[in-house]
Amino acid sequence: MSTRPATGAGSQGGPQTAQPWNRQRLRSNNEWLLLERLRTDGPLSRAQLARDTGLSKPTVSAxxxxxxxxxLVREAGLLAPERGRIAVLYEPDPLAGHVLGVDIGRARLRVAVADLSGRIVARRDVPNRGRSANAVADAVVAAANEATAEAGLRPEDVVHAAIGSPGVWDESQRRVHYAANLPGWGRRGLFERLAAGLGTGISLHNDANLAALGEYAAGVGAGSRVFVYLLIGTGVGMGVVVGGELQPGASGAAGEIGLLPMAGGAAAPEGSGVPGAPATLEGTAAAESVVRSARELGMSGSLTAKRVFEAARAGDGAACAAVRREAEQLAFAVAVVAAVLDPDLVVLGGGLGNGADLLLAPLEEELHRLTPLRPRLAASLLGDEAVLRGALATALLDARAEVFERRTAAVG
Incomplete structure (x- = not known):
């Protein structure tokens, strides 16, 4: 079982290159080079590959x-130029392997199976009803097995599974820290249980980090130099991508902004943490804090953060005030992040990110009051899909290299 932090968005994997030179290794490197070129720019002909890579045509053909x-590759049609012979086009075979992406949240479990092109072939999105860590792990395994079967695959056909959850993976202790919203999630042996149930290699990742990678790869974060993703839901987390590479920090805890103590030394709200502990950003800006604010401001009945935002859209005064209070708390966090990281873009994502239509304007207004540093603010383009998309992208980085090694060794 592999359990480690996410690699950067720009990592390419590939065959091992630290071995002494030999002819077989050179051939392997050439094959990997061509496969990656086809993945990023294909379909391509032999002649196009030779021009693009600088390899000779006989080398490319072999x-x-x-x-x-x-x-690993297959024919993808024919190229009929105005002059010259018709050429065969090649592309990577996406069915050479499959991966699993998992997003474990307190409220929902999302699982998807994708082929090596990243195309999702089956998925499950179910409520998280687990009352214990073991029950949550077993529910993930059940959802993954259902999705795998729906895709017409066996568990062993899945090359790698990348799993996102709150908290930070500690490799030395083989467990997760800081996952307060998933009781029991930090105990040892839990992820061995997941790996055994899934029947494949797994890697564990912070959900905000995965969301940042997903949003950078396929969302509004694409092309940003210093990109910050705020994941705001039952908890508050942050992922940072600089120059296309995730910045996990020395121990993987970079971005645990939910632990940030709030200004003024106020105590945490009753029921939101350890009695007498200082208020934190997570305790004052996560979904439950929106509900708490709405009640303090006069709303009643069965409330959720989603219902508060819906009421605000309908013009309810108390709901609008609660949303504005949330925006002000988030503005403080963005001001701190801006001073430390100087991002060119900050994206709001997670469950409360779906309320960005109401949050962005007051957040920007408060941010301008707090600091002269003003990064661009935007709503997540991927929405609730960001963590899952990041998990799939991360799993693919591992799986493509592993499939290459397995299959070329089998025929070499």
Whole structure:
């Protein structure tokens, strides 16, 4: 079982290169080079690959033949130029392997199976009704097995599973820290249980980090130099991507902004943490704090953060005031982040990120009052999909290299 923090968005994996030079290793590197070129720019012909890579046409032909025998590439049609002979186009075979992405939240469990192109072939999105850590882990396994079966696959056909959850993975202790919203999630042995149930190699990642990677790869964060993703739901987390690379920090805890003590030394609200403990951003800006504010301001009945935002959209005064209070708390967090990281973009995501239509204007107004540093603010383009998309992208980085090694070794 692999349990480690997420790699950067720009990591390419690939065959091991630290071994002494030999002809077989050179062929392997050429094959990997061509496979990656086809993945990023394909479909391409032999001649196009030779021009793009600088390899000779005989070398390209031999490498493509090996990749075809290994089931890693396939013909993708014909190219009929105005002059010259018709050329065969090649592309990576997406069915050479599959991956699993998992998003574990307090309220919902999201699971998706994707082929090596990243195309989702099956998924499950179910309420998280687990009353214990073991029950949550077993529910993840059940949802993953259902999705795998729906895709017509066996568990062993899944090459790698990337799992996102609140908290920070501690490799030395083999457990997660700071996952207060998932009781029992930090105990040892839990992820061995997950790996055994899933029947494949797994890696554990902070959910906000995965959301940042997903939003950078396929959302509004694409192209940002210093990009910050705020995941705001039952908890508050943050992922930071600089130059396309995730910044996990020395121990993986970079971005645990929910632990940030609030200004003024106020105590945490009753029922939101350890009695007498200082108020934290998570205790004052997560979903439950919106509900608490709404009640203090006069709303009653069965409330959730979603219902408060719906009432605010309908013009309810107390709900509007609660949303504005939330925006002010978030503005303080963004001001701190801006002073430390100087991001060019801050994205609001997670459950409360769905209320960005109400939050962004008052957040920006308060941010301008607090600091002259003013990063661009935006709503997540991926919404509730960001963590899952980041998990799939991370799983693919591992799986593509592993599938390459397995299949080329089998035919080499």
């Amino acid at each position: 490498a493509l033949a090996m990749l075809e025998r290994a089931g």
